[in-house]
Amino acid sequence: VIEPLSSSNKYQVGPTSRQLPVGVFDSGLGGLTVVQQLFKQLPWESIIYFGDTARVPYGSKSVDTVRKYAIQIVRFLEARGVKLLVIACNTVSSVALEVVAEAAQVPVIGVIEPGALAAAAVTRNHKVGVIGTTATIRSGAYEKALQQLASHLIVLSTACPLFVPLVEEGWLDHPVTEQVAREYLQPVLQQGIDTLILGCTHYPLLKTILHKVAGNGLRIVDTAIETARQVKAHLGTLRLFSPQQSHPQHFFYVSDFPQKFEEVAARFLGEPLSNVTHISVENY
Numbered sequence: 001v002i003e004p005l006s007s008s009n010k011y012q013v014g015p016t017s018r019q020l021p022v023g024v025f026d027s028g029l030g031g032l033t034v035v036q037q038l039f040k041q042l043p044w045e046s047i048i049y050f051g052d053t054a055r056v057p058y059g060s061k062s063v064d065t066v067r068k069y070a071i072q073i074v075r076f077l078e079a080r081g082v083k084l085l086v087i088a089c090n091t092v093s094s095v096a097l098e099v100v101a102e103a104a105q106v107p108v109i110g111v112i113e114p115g116a117l118a119a120a121a122v123t124r125n126h127k128v129g130v131i132g133t134t135a136t137i138r139s140g141a142y143e144k145a146l147q148q149l150a151s152h153l154i155v156l157s158t159a160c161p162l163f164v165p166l167v168e169e170g171w172l173d174h175p176v177t178e179q180v181a182r183e184y185l186q187p188v189l190q191q192g193i194d195t196l197i198l199g200c201t202h203y204p205l206l207k208t209i210l211h212k213v214a215g216n217g218l219r220i221v222d223t224a225i226e227t228a229r230q231v232k233a234h235l236g237t238l239r240l241f242s243p244q245q246s247h248p249q250h251f252f253y254v255s256d257f258p259q260k261f262e263e264v265a266a267r268f269l270g271e272p273l274s275n276v277t278h279i280s281v282e283n284y
């Protein structure tokens, strides 16, 4: 998970590092839910985002493939210059956090630990549900993180592979999505979970429908919000906050053509995006 930031001398953090952007990456556009939270919680920070839209989805791919892709992206973002890397993608965070942290020259934050910490803090009956892609659930990363935090926690996980395409289709409040959510959630709800971790970039957009299916009593942990909080905490610890008078500049890169990304991005980010640049990272 997170490197021991304060005691590590691996990172070359100089006075100019503060001006550098925070690098954020994802398998596609879902990571914009994390960017949205970074904009909210750290409005003065510049952000450089890479979405691997040519190779999405990662959630159904092998560990080796996801690791290979992640390392290429890290090399690209570091070549552009970043002060910290955020793995917005739950799948990459689940299966490649260690290799990314090893390869990177800057501190790396994934989404698993922030989500697990929040869930462990809010559950009252110690039964936590986790939903995510097939790769994320198969990895058991959330279970491991939760059990490390509190060994008495009971974790019930279930993969929800249909959610990503439904969200990208914009079916956020659609009877089909509600039906799918019922099918997926019923078994974990029957086990009496009181907390549910949204272990995928896309799921924050399904909060309304998930509450409809599970009732308002369910505590939903939005890993995008929790991850942005952790980014803020780490930038503070490392004295890497951008000078607040600076004007943030944001850069968006994708590996496939930018048009579709721009169209769907508005839904994830809550504001329109232009100036998205196409880049291939395969040679990094």
Ligand code: DGL
Pocket: 026, 027, 028, 030, 031, 056, 057, 058, 059, 060, 088, 089, 090, 091, 092, 133, 136, 164, 199, 200, 201, 202
């Ligand atoms: N970004 C991925 C995640 O959070 C979802 C999309 C994909 O499967 O690549 O797991």
